[in-house]
Amino acid sequence: MKLKKKLLISIISVFVAVSAIMMLSYVQAQAIYQEAYPFGMGQNHIVMKSDSKKQVCFSDVINIDEDIDVLIISRDDENSETIGVYDPSMVMAFWNTASGLGITRYFSYDDYINKTKSGILITDNSTVDKIAYISENIDDLMYCVDTQSSFNYYGDTKEVVNLASLSTLGNNIYLDYGNEKVANNIVKRLTNLGYRKLSLEYVGLLESIFSFNHDIYEAIMIAGLVIYLLFGVVAFWHLYNNRKEIRIHLLHGGTLKSLAINLWQFVILNLIGMIPVTIFSLFQRKMGNMFTSNVSLMMFLGVHVLITSILYMLAFSLVYVMSQKRDDIYVR
Amino acid sequence: MYANLKLGFRDIWKHKFSFLACIAFLLIFNMIVIMSTMTIYIDQISKSLIESKQVETFDLIYTQYEDFSYKREDILNLARINSQDAFTYWFSSSLSNYYARPIYLIFGDGSLIHPGIINQEEIAVYAFDTSNISHIDILDVNYSIQQIPYSERVLYDWTDDFQNSNNIFVVYQGNAMIETIDNMAERNPDIFYYLVGSTWIRADDGDRIDEYKDYVMKQVDGLSLRGDFYRVETFEPDRFLTSYLLPLVVFLALTGVLSFLLIFQGMLQGMKRDLTIHIQSGAKFRDVLLRFYVFFGSIIVLSFVLLYCLGFIAFFTKPGVYTSYCIIAISISVYIARALKRTNLFDNLRGDIL
Numbered sequence: 001m002k003l004k005k006k007l008l009i010s011i012i013s014v015f016v017a018v019s020a021i022m023m024l025s026y027v028q029a030q031a032i033y034q035e036a037y038p039f040g041m042g043q044n045h046i047v048m049k050s051d052s053k054k055q056v057c058f059s060d061v062i063n064i065d066e067d068i069d070v071l072i073i074s075r076d077d078e079n080s081e082t083i084g085v086y087d088p089s090m091v092m093a094f095w096n097t098a099s100g101l102g103i104t105r106y107f108s109y110d111d112y113i114n115k116t117k118s119g120i121l122i123t124d125n126s127t128v129d130k131i132a133y134i135s136e137n138i139d140d141l142m143y144c145v146d147t148q149s150s151f152n153y154y155g156d157t158k159e160v161v162n163l164a165s166l167s168t169l170g171n172n173i174y175l176d177y178g179n180e181k182v183a184n185n186i187v188k189r190l191t192n193l194g195y196r197k198l199s200l201e202y203v204g205l206l207e208s209i210f211s212f213n214h215d216i217y218e219a220i221m222i223a224g225l226v227i228y229l230l231f232g233v234v235a236f237w238h239l240y241n242n243r244k245e246i247r248i249h250l251l252h253g254g255t256l257k258s259l260a261i262n263l264w265q266f267v268i269l270n271l272i273g274m275i276p277v278t279i280f281s282l283f284q285r286k287m288g289n290m291f292t293s294n295v296s297l298m299m300f301l302g303v304h305v306l307i308t309s310i311l312y313m314l315a316f317s318l319v320y321v322m323s324q325k326r327d328d329i330y331v332r
Numbered sequence: 333m334y335a336n337l338k339l340g341f342r343d344i345w346k347h348k349f350s351f352l353a354c355i356a357f358l359l360i361f362n363m364i365v366i367m368s369t370m371t372i373y374i375d376q377i378s379k380s381l382i383e384s385k386q387v388e389t390f391d392l393i394y395t396q397y398e399d400f401s402y403k404r405e406d407i408l409n410l411a412r413i414n415s416q417d418a419f420t421y422w423f424s425s426s427l428s429n430y431y432a433r434p435i436y437l438i439f440g441d442g443s444l445i446h447p448g449i450i451n452q453e454e455i456a457v458y459a460f461d462t463s464n465i466s467h468i469d470i471l472d473v474n475y476s477i478q479q480i481p482y483s484e485r486v487l488y489d490w491t492d493d494f495q496n497s498n499n500i501f502v503v504y505q506g507n508a509m510i511e512t513i514d515n516m517a518e519r520n521p522d523i524f525y526y527l528v529g530s531t532w533i534r535a536d537d538g539d540r541i542d543e544y545k546d547y548v549m550k551q552v553d554g555l556s557l558r559g560d561f562y563r564v565e566t567f568e569p570d571r572f573l574t575s576y577l578l579p580l581v582v583f584l585a586l587t588g589v590l591s592f593l594l595i596f597q598g599m600l601q602g603m604k605r606d607l608t609i610h611i612q613s614g615a616k617f618r619d620v621l622l623r624f625y626v627f628f629g630s631i632i633v634l635s636f637v638l639l640y641c642l643g644f645i646a647f648f649t650k651p652g653v654y655t656s657y658c659i660i661a662i663s664i665s666v667y668i669a670r671a672l673k674r675t676n677l678f679d680n681l682r683g684d685i686l
């Protein structure tokens with residue numbers, strides 16, 4: 001078979017590979033982003049974590065007069081019931097509750113200056129006596145929210161308190177911002193104090209495919225792997241179209257072994273075809289649509305070459321057997 | 333005719349694996365087309381929401397419980413903001429009860445509610461032409477009511493406050509506004525804070541919005557505005573659509589086109605002998621064509637029916653699906669007809685498959 005004819009099936013293999021890696025990377029990106037928005041923060045948000053036991057206090061990190069247009073939430077460890085909030089932009093104010101003039105209020109500039117022990121209670125009990133309520137961290141209960149509030153992102157938070165009133169910041173700092181410069185300053189200060197920036201938790205390609213809690217779009221993308229079935233069918237027809245050559249080969253004393261060079265040519269063309277696929281994948285990664293690590297990508301390409309080669313081989317043997325059996329395929 | 337249909341269905345059985353693979357591929361392809369259509373649709377909605385925004389309203393946050401007081405200067409500043417392109421309003425329950433119809437006190441530029449309301453000094457009273465009232469007494473002063481057409485009122489998506497056909501608007505501007513607010517808030521400073529909070533400003537008057545924000549944050553104690561880090565000012569098309577979904581559709585389409593060409597070519601070659609005998613026995617071109625149309629038509633129809641039964645075709649995904657199916661159906665039928673014409677089966681009456 002001429003090389004030119006095999007080029008077509010290799011090109012189809014390249015398109016199949018590109019489509020498959022794009023569809024799988026969608027599933028992976030969804031798995032990575034699934035748990036990535038703490039406290040209802042947006043896509044700019046930064047999570048910082050400190051492993052040292054160093055005591056860091058509010059005034060070390062935040063300059064109340066300059067650091068506006070940011071939201072900082074501090075949480076001690078996995079099961080702490082209190083979070084500290086610094087929210088000069090009032091982004092988190094009065095969600096999941098009602099407000100009334102003279103009855104409720106939110107953290108003010110003065111609160112952060114005077115380190116007042118004001119706070120918000122997370123409860124589904126609507127009979128809390130707001131005025132009488134006093135706890136270790138809260139002297140002034142500003143209002144209550146229900147447990148569906150985005151303050152209660154981790155599910156076990158009871159009290160939301162003024163971050164300035166806490167003696168030390170927690171080990172986990174969640175930061176969202178409208179002004180990047182201010183946020184960068186805070187991140188710099190936190191880094192100097194022993195915090196490190198956490199990146200999104202990477203979920204492997206295979207892990208995300210086999211996690212089995214896909215939504216409809218992820219299911220579509222995974223079902224998109226039927227494209228390999230199509231490839232198998234197409235490989236069969238491709239060889240079927242060239243069955244005369246196989247027949248001629250057989251008539252002139254060729255064997256399966258001597259025909260196998262066709263398979264090797266396909267495998268090599270297929271491998272060469274993976275170069276543009278890799279380049280395209282890297283481009284997609286740069287665009288932010290793909291999170292697949294290099295190892296996963298190489299593994300995918302390897303599996304792709306393996307599957308397509310096996311399908312090609314199966315199709316080849318099918319056509320081979322057909323042309324061996326059928327007496328009516330004769331050459332004039 | 334029926335014989336050709338029967339032969340077509342026999343072809344389907346003969347090539348069942350190709351048939352199934354094609355249906356599965358077509359389903360997936362169109363589901364991704366549907367995803368793209370949905371993304372485009374959502375884009376269009378957000379675009380129209382952003383671009384049609386006429387008025388900016390604000391979400392006030394109280395940061396203290398009491399000590400709500402104000403200076404006369406604060407009212408002057410509010411009046412300056414409301415002098416044009418902005419107003420604040422107060423629902424007067426006493427007047428409304430008395431006249432048994434909703435009466436709003438509008439402080440500032442009432443043309444945001446209705447273009448017929450003229451932004452002029454002093455007090456003017458307006459009502460929709462659907463209500464039959466010509467005079468109203470407010471604080472023992474008799475005002476004649478000016479009619480404004482109900483059909484020309486400005487509609488806002490998020491509130492129907494000003495939509496009642498019985499509404500009466502008492503519009504204050506200039507000195508009248510300052511004096512009235514001062515009178516109202518003198519006994520109850522809360523009213524002043526409420527008025528500050530219920531300000532509407534024309535969305536394209538950016539300077540006034542900034543001035544208002546500055547006024548609330550810096551000059552009025554105990555008040556703040558809710559911020560939003562992700563406020564969208566201008567519309568940008570979805571990057572995910574252009575950098576991911578559309579390329580994916582293109583790659584799948586290329587795969588599909590090449591696959592179709594190979595499958596069709598193979599089938600034609602495989603059936604050459606069959607078709608030649610068919611033609612020898614008196615079949616015409618259209619009979620042969622019908623056999624192929626049955627095969628590929630079944631693929632298209634069956635995948636469409638499956639897509640429909642799975643509930644993927646909603647009113648906003650229709651355009652994408654229909655377009656995609658039209659393109660597929662037309663191009664396949666045209667291609668098959670052309671290809672069959674070019675493969676001159678009549679030249680091949682010996683019955684071999686070369």
